[in-house]
Amino acid sequence: MALYTLENVTxxxxxxxxxxxPHLAIEEGAAMGLRGHNGSGKSTLLRILAFLETxxxxxxxxxGVSSPGNAFERRRHVTLLTQEPYLLTTTVRKNVAYGMxxxxxxxxxxxxxxxxxxVGLDPERFAGRSAHELSGGELQRVALAARLAMRPRVLLLDEPTASLDKDSAVLIKNAVTAARTELGTTLxxxxxxxxWLESVSDSMLCLYEGQPSERDV
Structure with missing residues (x-):
């Protein structure tokens, strides 16, 4: 049985x-990539999968439970990492621990x-630092660590490597792949x-103007 099934969702x-x-099934433990131009609907789909939008x-x-269901309970199993994640004005440790x-x-x-x-951040060096002292790549990795710490059933990622250097992109790839391997996390x-996306994913959905498409993007 698929973990997610979407039927005629608009x-x-x-x-x-x-x-x-019209129809989309995502198996538990899968790693599905989303590709498409800006405005193609990728972020909207991710927010719907995260139960942040109806x-x-x-x-x-x-x-196995049809919507609307209990959106709050569903969110306990699903987490979304956005391209520009928000961090609290406090230490790295408190940021990562917050969701837990x-x-x-x-x-x-x-x-x-x-x-x-x-995510490649030494706890002894980084846990006590203020989030505002970090570089862009470090901030993104702290935000990912905060989600990994919750051991989510589903991890949704929106442009997780945008503006990151190659080393940070590799670290993020290794971290999400490990979550899938060790915990069965659906990606x-x-x-x-x-x-990068093809190296992480085992299936791909292309969106064009908000709809699944076979066209190359």
Whole structure:
């Protein structure tokens, strides 16, 4: 059984239809890439999969339960990393631990250290630093560590390597691949970096003007 099944899902912003997905199934543990031009609907689809937006029409079945369901409960299993993630004005450790504490998870410090190590940040060097002292690549990796620490069932990534150097992109690839291998985390990733995206994904969905397409982008 697929973890996600979308049936006749559409989304509208005002009078403009921005997404139309007649059918989409995502298997648990899969790594699906999303490709398409800016404005093709990738970010909208990710927000719908994260249960941060309710589609205008259609049905989403998640883990066998049809929408609307309990969106708050579903969000406990799904997390989205945006291109420009927001971090709290506090230490790296508190940023990474924040989601765990909200969820009442145990072994917070141990999980924070492991997550930072997974993204190539030495906990002894970085955990006590202010988030505002970090470079762009370090900020993105801290934001990813915060999501990995929650051990999500689904990890959604929107342009995770945009503006990052090659080394940071490799570290992010290794971290999300490890989450899939070790925890069975389902990955859905939107990126314009085709070589990077193809190296992480085992299937690909191309969107063109909000709809699945076979055309090359």
């Amino acid at each position: 989304q509208r912003y005002g009078n403009r239809e921005v997404l139309r997905i 589609p205008a029409t259609g049905r989403i079945i998640f883990d 504490k909200i969820r009442g998870m145990d072994n917070v410090d141990e999980s924070v250290d492991k997550a930072l190590s997974q 859905v990733i939107a990126s314009h970096d085709m070589s």
